[in-house]
Amino acid sequence: MKQILFSATVLFTAGTLSAQQLPNNGFEDWHPFYGTEAPDYWTGTNQMVIAGATPGIDPTTDAHSGNYAARFSTIVLDLLGEEVLYPSVMYINSTPETDDEGTPFTGRPDSLVAWVKYLPGGQNQFLIRADLLKYNPATQQVDLIGTAGYMGVETGNTYTRIAFPFTYSSAETPDTLTLMIASSTFEPTLANTVLFVDDLILVTNGLATAPELTAASIEIAPNPASDMLTIRCEKALSVVELVDLSGKTLLKVIDPGADAQINLSELAAGTFICRVFTTDGSVYQERIVKQ
Template identity: 25%
Template sequence: MKKITCSLILLAITFSGLAQTLPNYSFENWVKTPSYEEPLPWNTPNPLTSLASVVTVEKSDDAYSGNYSAKLTTKKIEVGTISYVSPGLVTYADFHVDYQTLETSFSGGLLMPERISSLSGMYKYTGQNNDSATVLIYNFRHPEGEQIDTIGIGVLFLHDTGQWSPFTVQMNYLNDHQPDTFNVLMMSTASFNIEIMPLGSVLMLDSITVKTSTGIFDLNVGTIDLNVYPNPATNRIIFETTEPEKNRKVNIFDVSGKLVRQLDFNQKSLPLNLNGLPSGNYSYRIFTGNKLYNSGTFIKN
């Protein structure tokens, strides 16, 4: 039997590249392939397991909100002489599989320069042989030419419940650095060892939200085209979009997460006077109401 090998350490330190698409947090959007559906931009084991006509992540109409949820199931996979167990798993990281060794790795995540404090959602779970589901969150930064800096990580194990129930996993920060990438991995088992991974555990997921030190935002919306320049800036920085929008605002935060400026951003262009702000790194959010449309960072010299 060939094995799929994976560990929390691997997940925390093995990254390359960024997936910049905002997430399908409510699992309403599914893309059909000839043999399965994918809740894009989530990545799943389905491209591999479907080779054995098995799907471990499926669309379900048993939803907490909206029309659909995601159903993750641990299943046995057999392709010729190769046999292994795969969990149901969803992640924003790129899911890499070596089709000769069946080893897996994860890289990248969601471009999000925010210090996430927690991730919450709704779930149902039926575990086999005292199994539990896993929710793993982490963030990091990877400046060009530098090594990966893992900034925070959080893990939560979910137990049996036949009703839609809330869960929250807290991020534990390892340093005070500003991340540029966030990822979440949720799967139908607590085991990363295929030798003891119970078959048949089922995790249902819906209505995922993230919370930062500066509030809760709905990320299940599209981005806006945004140009921020010059960056780094000295006296003034300009936020520029292609369309005006009523009730749009921009918030500016310092590295501690303190709100230092809030401005209306109803027109296509917004010049921001930086006089009075100390030199350093700042983050921004573009939003209307509680809907986040863009975020990023800039440097004031």
């Protein structure tokens, strides 16, 4: 009999990212790891091979660019004659072959971009998540400064570019960035699920490194505005958000389609930034005046 389990603890464990960059973001460099291989600067559930599990993460030449990408497969572990399934999960570190969470990171990225190909064994989703953190000496706790997360569904057998914005809950400067990737998010974990990931990029300035929408293809009006702000676009919108000049997210609309409306009535008068992300990863931002 096949028993299917899911470990939430494994799924939401994350590692850290070297300051201001993603080491081995294209998964070109790998090293031996308990009889398997692991990408430099990344650690994950391949540790389960010690207990006899199948390796869930391996290099593949089926890459978006370069020589290799990372392939995540469902992990199978035999427990007393029963096959137990787990998602493959991987998180980033600051050194090539160690698991040492806590690398400094002091940037405030606009978004995270990745190229993925997802072939789930059924109705399932993959997850990519990054958190910006800061240690608070007064409380001796770690505060969440901002987060970016994406849960994706089947893409077919071609690489798809995804881009998802960071949402900031604080104007503080972070000191740590954590980043993790999981092949499945649902319980139970499904057999024969495969996720390919390549070319992860932290976008510090969305207009500099992501495809830019032109002013002719998007309309944000009225500006100045006092009540409702309307956004119309030739492309389907994934996220529309309003941030203050420190980068803190004030309002957000998810999956509005081609049109979105933001109610400004409860905001104080001032200047804000309206950021628009489309489903194909394009980015646009415009300064908005609230009267």
